[in-house]
Amino acid sequence: QTVVTQEPSLTVSPGGTVTLTCASSTGAVTSGYYPNWFQQKPGQAPRALIYSTSNKHSWTPARLSGSLLGGKAALTLSGVQPEDEAEYYCLLYYGGVWVFGGGTKLTVL
Amino acid sequence: QVQLQESGPGLVKPSETLSLTCTVSGGSISSYYWSWIRQPPGKGLEWIGYIYYSGSSNYNPSLKSRVTISLDTSKNQFSLRLTSVTAADTAVYYCARQPTVHSGSDFWGQGTLVTVSS
Numbered sequence: 001q002t003v004v005t006q007e008p009s010l011t012v013s014p015g016g017t018v019t020l021t022c023a024s025s026t027g028a029v030t031s032g033y034y035p036n037w038f039q040q041k042p043g044q045a046p047r048a049l050i051y052s053t054s055n056k057h058s059w060t061p062a063r064l065s066g067s068l069l070g071g072k073a074a075l076t077l078s079g080v081q082p083e084d085e086a087e088y089y090c091l092l093y094y095g096g097v098w099v100f101g102g103g104t105k106l107t108v109l
Numbered sequence: 110q111v112q113l114q115e116s117g118p119g120l121v122k123p124s125e126t127l128s129l130t131c132t133v134s135g136g137s138i139s140s141y142y143w144s145w146i147r148q149p150p151g152k153g154l155e156w157i158g159y160i161y162y163s164g165s166s167n168y169n170p171s172l173k174s175r176v177t178i179s180l181d182t183s184k185n186q187f188s189l190r191l192t193s194v195t196a197a198d199t200a201v202y203y204c205a206r207q208p209t210v211h212s213g214s215d216f217w218g219q220g221t222l223v224t225v226s227s
Contacts, residue, residue: 034211034212045218045219046217052212089154091213093211096167097169098213100153
């Protein structure tokens with residue numbers, strides 16, 4: 001069974017920079033896994049942020065960026081704002097099947 | 110802007126069938142891929158499957174034997190059926206639009222909680 005792994009939790013100071021990563025149990029994550037990133041706040045539906053590694057939706061803040069880093073998919077938040085505190089999920093494509101990561105709880109403190 | 114709304118029973122008995130419908134407004138269902146995702150209380154997201162407007166579909170292997178996703182283009186709706194449910198199927202169920210086979214979902218419904226209990 002394929003497992004997608006994210007950091008369970010991260011803490012960042014307001015104005016700081018943080019990178020969340022997404023690893024695959026099958027090996028290095030490449031663009032062929034079409035990594036997606038979502039943000040979810042308590043009681044709300046997930047909101048799409050990034051698709052196909054680094055592409056932003058029209059509503060995605062410019063301070064967020066997606067990339068591949070050291071064999072993993074990565075989401076970097078720069079100039080972190082208090083409203084960035086949320087759970088972040090990555091999503092990877094495995095030839096017709098999608099698998100979510102377990103999520104990273106980002107605390108802004 | 111496209112909007113999605115889930116509807117269906119909030120309580121299902123064990124061993125019975127869970128049925129949900131997603132109504133799409135602000136755009137035609139006769140294009141794109143249409144997905145279901147669920148989230149057990151306090152846990153992470155799980156991809157259930159998708160259907161293309163042509164009718165082709167793909168499912169999570171762990172649920173494949175119990176899941177069917179279908180389309181009703183005349184009503185601009187798509188549906189989820191999950192058979193033989195247990196307490197482990199208790200979750201918030203989301204419907205979502207997926208622009209291409211290689212992109213994740215962009216627009217999501219607000220979600221609906223389905224509890225499996227006798």
